[in-house]
Amino acid sequence: MNTPALKDWPLWEVFVRSKQGLEHKHCGSLHAADAAQALHMARDVYTRRQEGVSIWVVPSVAITASNPDDKGELFDPAADKIYRHPTFYEIPEEVGHM
Amino acid sequence: MYTQAMDIPDESGKKLAAVSNAPSDQEAAFEARIDADGRIEPQDWMPDAYRRTLVRQISQHAHSEIVGMLPEGNWISRAPSLKRKAILIAKVQDEGGHGLYLYSAAETLGTSREQMLEGLHSGKAKYSSIFNYPTLNWADVGVIGWLVDGAAIMNQVPLCRCSYGPYARAMVRVCKEESFHQRQGYEALLVMMKGTDEQRAMVQDAVNRYWWKCLAMFGPPDADSPHSAQGMRWGIKRISNDDLRQKFIDATVPQAKVLGVTLPDPELKWNEARGHYDYGQIDWAEFWNTVEGNGPCNKERLATRVKAHNDGQWVRDAAQAYARKQKERALKEAA
């Protein structure tokens, strides 16, 4: 118990493509010494039941995230642009599906 | 698996930097989101107490998964067939994975893996008391799958709707894997029940020893769990200890009947008016005594865990040294 644990193993974010044709999706994180080990561990931790056909690992420090405090500034301007959605437009019924 | 009373006080979470003095509009926004049954994500402002509660609960939960590998791990080399051995290895590996999902979720709250492991290894942090009882024979392994994982599933399914996003997502992953754990245990017992009188007696004996301890896994009665109400208020806990316990009992009685074992509670009987099974008194003194560290296996479990960690030190060191060397080589080649 006096030995340091994973102190020097950086954190990695794991992304898994569940099947060919779909995007990689974030599924969690883990500690590993390097990228190759992170991939190995990601396989064991996140894909024990064929949950994936491809894995990405990214050092967590390499991710730049938007600040939740800026949420209003970033995302609210889109709220009043309802003309960006198809439902904004009224089309006569006889036209059918469009 | 494996959660118990997840409001058992321990030291974890106390050392987190206080993010206090937040303006009240942040607090109001947090409360509003909770009230609207929204989710809280790591970057969002949250009250210190919410953060501390989650760190304590998620780390206890993670420790329980990790220590939970030990009682069954003891039986991997003694499983009665290659098939059962492969199944048990897969289950124990799952539990290790559950621990890792949960440690990661806890780390998003600002605690570190080292802090959590230190808490576990020093005995300051708690884990589910059910693992402080011995697994005496192969029937115990089946009973753990059926009843202990069964109880854990009852506890964990509502946690998939926990207000803290990373915890809820980890629980979705965990719950998907748990169902196999319970079914393999039950099936192993069914096989034993078709065997000799002696094998049937082993199953009954294991059920007798584990039944009450599984009921205690849900934690103290609602009247005696002061943190519970706050946990419910915050959407961390969705169903009370007593309600979960009742659900577990109601689900398990018919399973016991099919299996052909008796649950060791003379007061267990259907109550038509309540629409539930009534049950007898749980020995809470024994529960707390085990939580406090005086159960039959507390010392052994902790010692085994610490030894495993220390024995793995050279592997971590070697991986570290290799990574450093690779990096240096890459730099040299680039120069």
Ligand SMILES: [Fe+2]
């Ligand atoms: Fe588990």
Ligand SMILES: [Fe+2]
């Ligand atoms: Fe499990």
